[in-house]
Amino acid sequence: MRYDILVIGAGPAGMTAAIYGRRANKTVLVLEAASYGGQIINAHKIENYPVAPHISGFDFATKLYEQAKELGAEFVFEKAVSIEDKGADKIVGTPSGSYEAGAVIIATGSDKRKLGIDREDELVGRGVSYCATCDGAFFRKKTVAVAGGTRTALEDALYLADIAEKVYLIHRLDKFRGAEADLERLKARDNVELLLNSEITKLNADKRLESIEVKAKDGTVQTVEVSGLFVAVGRVPENQNFAAVIDLDDKGYANAKEDCLTRTAGIFVAGDNRVKEVRQLVTAAADGAVAATAAVKYLNEKA
Amino acid sequence: MAVIKVTQENFENEVLKSDKPVLVDFNADWCGPCKMLAPTMDAIADERDDIKVVSINIDDEDELAEKYEVFSIPCVVVFKNGEEVNRSVGLRPRADIEGLLR
Ligand SMILES: Cc1cc2nc3c(=O)[nH]c(=O)nc-3n(C[C@H](O)[C@H](O)[C@H](O)COP(=O)(O)OP(=O)(O)OC[C@H]3O[C@@H](n4cnc5c(N)ncnc54)[C@H](O)[C@@H]3O)c2cc1C
Numbered sequence: 001m002r003y004d005i006l007v008i009g010a011g012p013a014g015m016t017a018a019i020y021g022r023r024a025n026k027t028v029l030v031l032e033a034a035s036y037g038g039q040i041i042n043a044h045k046i047e048n049y050p051v052a053p054h055i056s057g058f059d060f061a062t063k064l065y066e067q068a069k070e071l072g073a074e075f076v077f078e079k080a081v082s083i084e085d086k087g088a089d090k091i092v093g094t095p096s097g098s099y100e101a102g103a104v105i106i107a108t109g110s111d112k113r114k115l116g117i118d119r120e121d122e123l124v125g126r127g128v129s130y131c132a133t134c135d136g137a138f139f140r141k142k143t144v145a146v147a148g149g150t151r152t153a154l155e156d157a158l159y160l161a162d163i164a165e166k167v168y169l170i171h172r173l174d175k176f177r178g179a180e181a182d183l184e185r186l187k188a189r190d191n192v193e194l195l196l197n198s199e200i201t202k203l204n205a206d207k208r209l210e211s212i213e214v215k216a217k218d219g220t221v222q223t224v225e226v227s228g229l230f231v232a233v234g235r236v237p238e239n240q241n242f243a244a245v246i247d248l249d250d251k252g253y254a255n256a257k258e259d260c261l262t263r264t265a266g267i268f269v270a271g272d273n274r275v276k277e278v279r280q281l282v283t284a285a286a287d288g289a290v291a292a293t294a295a296v297k298y299l300n301e302k303a
Numbered sequence: 304m305a306v307i308k309v310t311q312e313n314f315e316n317e318v319l320k321s322d323k324p325v326l327v328d329f330n331a332d333w334c335g336p337c338k339m340l341a342p343t344m345d346a347i348a349d350e351r352d353d354i355k356v357v358s359i360n361i362d363d364e365d366e367l368a369e370k371y372e373v374f375s376i377p378c379v380v381v382f383k384n385g386e387e388v389n390r391s392v393g394l395r396p397r398a399d400i401e402g403l404l405r
Binding site for chain 2: 041061077135
């Protein structure tokens, strides 16, 4: 079957696009690689979405999913691996086949960035974590490290300082972007130690993480005993598969403005995978609306 | 069969002494990915009578979570004849969860 609009990614941006597409009476298929909801399912509490002052990420995702389904959007749980532009027809490939659509909206969001060192994957759930608020409670009275210089890294370190016995904050540089207040609050804690100009070079573990090797810019190497390592080195957009039809910036974000248009007519981008200042639910939802409306206009002008 | 709620009290009987392989789902009420995984665990429990599926709330059963070194949830651990043989961490599709049994 051919769909009017094919949306890649069932996060807040993609599902909002599906709602707008269906309300304009277009047939809509949403392809999702993992589960509906996107990143937000990891949030315990959302407190900044208009009209919903206290909602869990799970409830937010489930309500949005039900709303899109109720309006008649179809969901298939498969990963999109390619897009081929044949003018009026766009062919979206998956590992098991392909789908045809008149317009495509890429709403693939972003994924956690890894440190990229040996044994990192194997130790996830055995000491390595990417979400302090999710896994912090397992490290009560233990020693942990946070890796990264992002605002999230500072927030994670503060959060963990309340739970863990000791927290090391390890950062490649000696400066932190933004969040000066968080940094001052961290420095005031006596169970937090900053290791700056330093990189984690090795994870030592038998069955679970036991220590990390930290190498400073001046060449000194030390082994730090930790039971937990929280990686907060940012996120990466998931656009690699689509570079044939959209332009990416040097970090991999889709080069598209607020209008969500790309260099290919009939292919749009929406959400956290787009170049933008504010990556939040409300801006993801806004992109979904803008991209779907542009897709509907594109389809109607062709018809 | 439905998913069985397991606590410190019945862990030995339901898991360690089970004659079928057991999928143990460690989870918590505040964990979104755990809630997303729950329907998968329900479906496996309903459709397969060659295995047992149990659920452990880590906030109520912190001793079990600590004993089995659960550091991230959702965490699904497979027990056969009283021993851990495999585990997965994070939200996974059904095929991956059932794949742990092989
Ligand atoms: C722990 C946490 C807490 C947060 N709290 C808040 C908050 O309180 N308020 C707020 O406004 N924002 C919050 N955010 C940010 C918010 O979650 C994101 O801005 C938002 O989810 C972005 O939506 P999106 O649809 O663009 O992308 P995503 O949510 O990343 O969704 C993208 C979806 O696309 C899927 N996908 C990726 N590649 C493919 C492919 N090739 N084929 C098929 N599917 C694919 C992914 O699996 C995913 O489901 C939080 C984020 C995190 C991680």
